[in-house]
Amino acid sequence: MKNITVTVLIDTLIDITLLAFLAITAIAIIRMRNLFVIIMLFSIFSLHTAGLFVVMDAADVAFTEAAVGAGISTVLMLATLALTKNHEEKRPAHHARLPLLVVLITGGALVYGTYDIPSFGDPISPAQQHVKPRYIEHSLEETGVANTVTAVLASYRGYDTLGEVTVIFTTGIGVILLIGGRLLRRNKQEDD
Amino acid sequence: MKHNLILRVIAKYLFPVIALFAFYVQFHGDYGPGGGFQAGVILSVAFILYTLVFGLETAEQILPPHVLRILACTGVLIYAGTGVATMLMGGNFLDYNFLSLNPVEGQHIGIMLIELGVGITVSAIMLMIFFAFTGRERS
Numbered sequence: 001m002k003n004i005t006v007t008v009l010i011d012t013l014i015d016i017t018l019l020a021f022l023a024i025t026a027i028a029i030i031r032m033r034n035l036f037v038i039i040m041l042f043s044i045f046s047l048h049t050a051g052l053f054v055v056m057d058a059a060d061v062a063f064t065e066a067a068v069g070a071g072i073s074t075v076l077m078l079a080t081l082a083l084t085k086n087h088e089e090k091r092p093a094h095h096a097r098l099p100l101l102v103v104l105i106t107g108g109a110l111v112y113g114t115y116d117i118p119s120f121g122d123p124i125s126p127a128q129q130h131v132k133p134r135y136i137e138h139s140l141e142e143t144g145v146a147n148t149v150t151a152v153l154a155s156y157r158g159y160d161t162l163g164e165v166t167v168i169f170t171t172g173i174g175v176i177l178l179i180g181g182r183l184l185r186r187n188k189q190e191d192d
Numbered sequence: 193m194k195h196n197l198i199l200r201v202i203a204k205y206l207f208p209v210i211a212l213f214a215f216y217v218q219f220h221g222d223y224g225p226g227g228g229f230q231a232g233v234i235l236s237v238a239f240i241l242y243t244l245v246f247g248l249e250t251a252e253q254i255l256p257p258h259v260l261r262i263l264a265c266t267g268v269l270i271y272a273g274t275g276v277a278t279m280l281m282g283g284n285f286l287d288y289n290f291l292s293l294n295p296v297e298g299q300h301i302g303i304m305l306i307e308l309g310v311g312i313t314v315s316a317i318m319l320m321i322f323f324a325f326t327g328r329e330r331s
Contacts, residue, residue: 059224060227063225064229079322082325145300166268172317175320
């Protein structure tokens with residue numbers, strides 16, 4: 001019993017530290033003007049988020065966040081930055097009072113809304129009651145896959161994952177149509 | 193970065209390590225965290241590191257753009273083809289139970305095939321996008 005209390009305490013401490021780092025990184029991103037620094041801070045932001053997912057025992061999501069959020073999207077943003085300017089234009093002159101008001105009201109409403117959300121890991125919350133018990137109890141005997149997340153993604157929700165792959169495929173085609181094709185045409189003109 | 197010896201040597205040694213980790217994530221996704229999506233991203237990172245150090249021309253000699261395009265299509269086709277195969281074998285679309293006489297074994301084959309499809313498509317698309325961005329610097 002005592003060990004569980006210590007674990008919960010450590011979890012809370014890590015949560016507070018990571019969330020504090022998240023807030024600091026977010027404020028730093030807003031205040032910075034150098035786009036290179038901002039991209040690096042985005043990467044750090046994603047890494048902290050991945051850490052938070054690990055604390056919540058969502059190892060698969062954390063893995064994706066670290067690989068995609070902190071890794072590949074940083075590389076892609078840096079590649080974009082290489083084509084544009086390194087610095088943002090000078091600070092806007094007008095005061096952002098109205099946007100600040102909107103953000104505060106929306107944020108307040110969202111915080112108010114969290115009071116109705118069941119607490120984290122609550123066993124009687126609707127999310128834990130619907131199909132989840134079936135997945136946990138039967139996924140191993142039905143699919144032979146030890147990782148329930150993989151069983152759900154690949155087998156029970158295979159159709160959704162097919163949609164996701166199609167989305168990524170379409171994105172790639174879109175990027176090639178927008179910037180890849182033009183390069184080919186230009187090279188061809190140079191050859192002529 | 194063509195003249196930086198340390199970077200070139202380190203990148204050459206890191207490439208197989210990253211690629212091996214990608215394959216581990218791909219085929220160990222049934223037991224641990226990970227799967228085709230993460231593995232595809234990690235594998236593309238290995239090639240991106242190679243491109244950053246050795247230049248786009250060298251990288252495109254290994255992976256020409258038309259090969260990447262074929263790979264990207266192959267992944268989606270493997271995934272959808274698995275679904276069509278299960279339909280031909282008498283089940284519903286993506287019902288892997290029909291891939292083998294033993295339903296659990298069929299599930300295993302199906303999940304491995306579709307994860308492979310996801311991995312191939314994701315790594316090819318990520319590399320295509322990266323090459324498209326870096327390729328514009330030349331013009």
